[in-house]
Amino acid sequence: MNLELVVILSLISLAMGQIRPESSCSKYFRYVNVTAEEIQGEITLPTLKQGHNRIDLLFSQTGDQDDFFVGQLKPYPDEKEIQWRTGPYKFRITISPSVANEKPKLSQLVYNDQLLCGEYVLYASYQTRFYEFFKNGSLDRSPLSPNVCGRQGSIAPFVIGGKNFPLGRYPWLSAIFLKEENTLSFECVATLISASIVISAAHCVHLKTEFDVFIGLGLHNLDSFGNDGSETRSVKRLLLHPDVKNDSFNEADIVLITMERPVTFNQKISPICLWTEEASRMESTHGIVAGWELTSSKYDNPWVVQVDIASPEVCALAFTALSLSNRTLCAGHRSGACVGDHGVGLMVLQGDRWLLRGIVLVKRLECDFNEYVPYCDLSKYINWINDNISG
Structure with a gap:
């Protein structure tokens, strides 16, 4: 040879x-x-x-x-x-x-x-x-560092349009569980905004104590705990926005949940960027929402749906009965898929970073792709959020 x-x-x-x-x-x-x-x-x-x-x-x-x-x-x-x-x-x-x-x-x-x-x-x-x-x-650092927050995962090709997506694609996607006797029951979607804090809808934990709530991070299929890279945390503090009076409709439907121990950021667990005044100077006409859809009495892998953000005038006409103020915004699901809405965050891509713009205010009882969904506009509450995650 x-x-x-x-x-x-x-x-x-x-x-x-x-x-x-x-x-x-x-x-x-x-x-x-x-x-x-x-x-x-x-x-x-x-x-x-x-x-x-x-x-x-x-x-x-x-x-x-x-x-x-x-x-x-x-x-x-x-x-x-x-x-x-x-x-x-x-x-x-x-x-x-x-x-x-x-x-x-x-x-x-x-x-x-x-x-x-x-x-x-x-x-x-x-x-x-x-x-x-x-x-x-401290590894429990501010989520606003431009080097850390809002980076979309790169584990697998991007999938959108009412389809499920791979583990780690949106590493800030978290889950709120409620303790029921000897089991945990999925309640709401949450969003990681720092090493110790997730944000969600206040009605998800209405009348609950810290002992009742449990946070899952880096999860994919909620019926299969123990995904590689996933972590769970007990809760140290539930902080509802002071304008939240009960579990009915609240425009300030926000809760900051502080976990007992911070997480270490990695490819499957890292925070989204919070909204900023600078971000508000750029017009956003669409975004995405992600969460777990209940199918056949179980929660499968998460789904992501693209939404169109409506103008304030269109939003006001769509919800005349609610008399929405300028502290809200509306977005419509146009891709033909439903995502369980409790606590879901509205995400907007600016440059190469995802920012959290809103949290859904109401859960739809059925899918109607011709209707808009109201969101709490986090740009109106960013000072309160920053004051309570830095202190």
């Missing part, structure tokens, strides 16, 4: 994953704690800069692999080490062994948009993960 043929066969073998090292980033990455049940990979960075930091990983593997077999990147042994150590800094990620018992390869490592090591990805399956944090600052 001549040398040229040997080289060609070697390249083909490499591309098929039969000959390849575990990592092209051996300076920064190694596998530790390899067992039959799980594998842990460890990233070591010699230094971290003060302020905002982001680590991006790309794993590759032969064959068609499920995205869920790669877990989330987390600081090791805990978050405090990242904040107070002077280096080196360690991060770990848990990986489930594949059917072929083959460890995935770390093909790219990026720190703060700088490629530390990597190669062109030749393999059939790849998974991306990231970890984002502030050095020398």
